[in-house]
Amino acid sequence: MSYEFYYWPGIQGRGEFVRLALEQAGADYVDAARAEGGMEKMQAFVAGDVVGAPPFAPPFLKHGDLIIAQVANILDYLGPRLGLAPMDEAGRIWARQLQLTVTDLVQEAHDTHHPVSTALYYEDQVDEAQRYTAKFLELRVPKYLGYFERVAMRNPFGSGMLIGNGITYPDLSLFQCIAGLRYAFPAAMARIEPDFPQLAALHDRVAGLPNVSAYLASDRRIPFNEHGVFRHYPELDG
Amino acid sequence: MSYEFYYWPGIQGRGEFVRLALEQAGADYVDAARAEGGMEKMQAFVAGDVVGAPPFAPPFLKHGDLIIAQVANILDYLGPRLGLAPMDEAGRIWARQLQLTVTDLVQEAHDTHHPVSTALYYEDQVDEAQRYTAKFLELRVPKYLGYFERVAMRNPFGSGMLIGNGITYPDLSLFQCIAGLRYAFPAAMARIEPDFPQLAALHDRVAGLPNVSAYLASDRRIPFNEHGVFRHYPELDG
Numbered sequence: 001m002s003y004e005f006y007y008w009p010g011i012q013g014r015g016e017f018v019r020l021a022l023e024q025a026g027a028d029y030v031d032a033a034r035a036e037g038g039m040e041k042m043q044a045f046v047a048g049d050v051v052g053a054p055p056f057a058p059p060f061l062k063h064g065d066l067i068i069a070q071v072a073n074i075l076d077y078l079g080p081r082l083g084l085a086p087m088d089e090a091g092r093i094w095a096r097q098l099q100l101t102v103t104d105l106v107q108e109a110h111d112t113h114h115p116v117s118t119a120l121y122y123e124d125q126v127d128e129a130q131r132y133t134a135k136f137l138e139l140r141v142p143k144y145l146g147y148f149e150r151v152a153m154r155n156p157f158g159s160g161m162l163i164g165n166g167i168t169y170p171d172l173s174l175f176q177c178i179a180g181l182r183y184a185f186p187a188a189m190a191r192i193e194p195d196f197p198q199l200a201a202l203h204d205r206v207a208g209l210p211n212v213s214a215y216l217a218s219d220r221r222i223p224f225n226e227h228g229v230f231r232h233y234p235e236l237d238g
Numbered sequence: 239m240s241y242e243f244y245y246w247p248g249i250q251g252r253g254e255f256v257r258l259a260l261e262q263a264g265a266d267y268v269d270a271a272r273a274e275g276g277m278e279k280m281q282a283f284v285a286g287d288v289v290g291a292p293p294f295a296p297p298f299l300k301h302g303d304l305i306i307a308q309v310a311n312i313l314d315y316l317g318p319r320l321g322l323a324p325m326d327e328a329g330r331i332w333a334r335q336l337q338l339t340v341t342d343l344v345q346e347a348h349d350t351h352h353p354v355s356t357a358l359y360y361e362d363q364v365d366e367a368q369r370y371t372a373k374f375l376e377l378r379v380p381k382y383l384g385y386f387e388r389v390a391m392r393n394p395f396g397s398g399m400l401i402g403n404g405i406t407y408p409d410l411s412l413f414q415c416i417a418g419l420r421y422a423f424p425a426a427m428a429r430i431e432p433d434f435p436q437l438a439a440l441h442d443r444v445a446g447l448p449n450v451s452a453y454l455a456s457d458r459r460i461p462f463n464e465h466g467v468f469r470h471y472p473e474l475d476g
Contacts, residue, residue: 053335054385054389066328068331070334070335072310073331073334073338093304093306093311094291096308096311100307100310101294101307101308104294111349115353115370116353116366117369117377119373119377128353128354128369131354131366132353135355135357136355144294147294150292151292154286154290
């Protein structure tokens, strides 16, 4: 049974964490909102008229009768099915915990350009964005990356990945965060990254996986742009 | 085997969502950081020196050898064990999805007083806080409450709760959000709440549960204050 995935068609955004998992696993899926009439279908699900468990917002996944929203929830569902998560309870909890910490980082990365309101244009909150981003790059990025660096370093398998010996969905998500932060803040990341060599290696190892690498080179991978979570505004890259 | 719960001892904060579940279930637990020497123990876990799966931040739960961080992850673990979540996969996914939407609301409620940085005092970001909060109260609170109102209204059991016929952990968390928003923004909530009668009823039903009611009247319930997520600053309550 194939997966129907729903997310805004023009951006990587929060949906990209799910797309990467589906692509790495070679899963049978459709990026449904990018197909003809897909946006209307997506909005009907969010309006809640067609299902008992409506999503608050995209992204969400339809699999049979099940509709699953929230990235960490979708990945918790897909992880064991796609061979991208441990199968035991303790391992699943640990993967979910790492993913929820990625979620927090993604929220803060989003707020660098929208610290006041998503209902206002970036141009209407540039001053606040500059104040927010300065603290984000000074304090928060090193704190998050330091945490994940430590997790990778202490992995008892010594694989350089976050969990166990293989690739799990939090590795894919962390790859996406590093790629996104490099896109948004190239100057700041050039200063910050040398402290986190494990994460640079993790990024490269994920980017080099045959399925991921084919995906990144395909037109299924929407390029980074200034509508998604990770946006490059030179005035913020202090 | 009793639960060891770790969170900052002086605030409700994000920990309160877990405390409410433990209390409603009458679980055998200790609020470990409030005990003698508890803060040092908590900080050792976060420093990552004592466990293979260190939390990024409190709150976290220790149960046997397992350390579980992130509120939605903790509640996903506790829910079926405490009789506060459906036991089937679809029901657990739906509970987790609702809880992750609560998490998003809580993050935004937090950002009303800290829109720029948690490393700065509120007093150093009052202007930004006023701009943020105006949009939060105008757009976001009605959007979140409208979503949960619809979920409660469409519950096929007609119980007025979010899921099924009984009390689940997202009900307890939504109660806490409503109580917190009323504390922080009494004037705005007096205007907003009449549109969401199901949620007011849900709040009252949860508050009246014997275990919750006993907890709220006890000194285990830390009062709302201006160090937690929900803070009352009259200048923000537009």
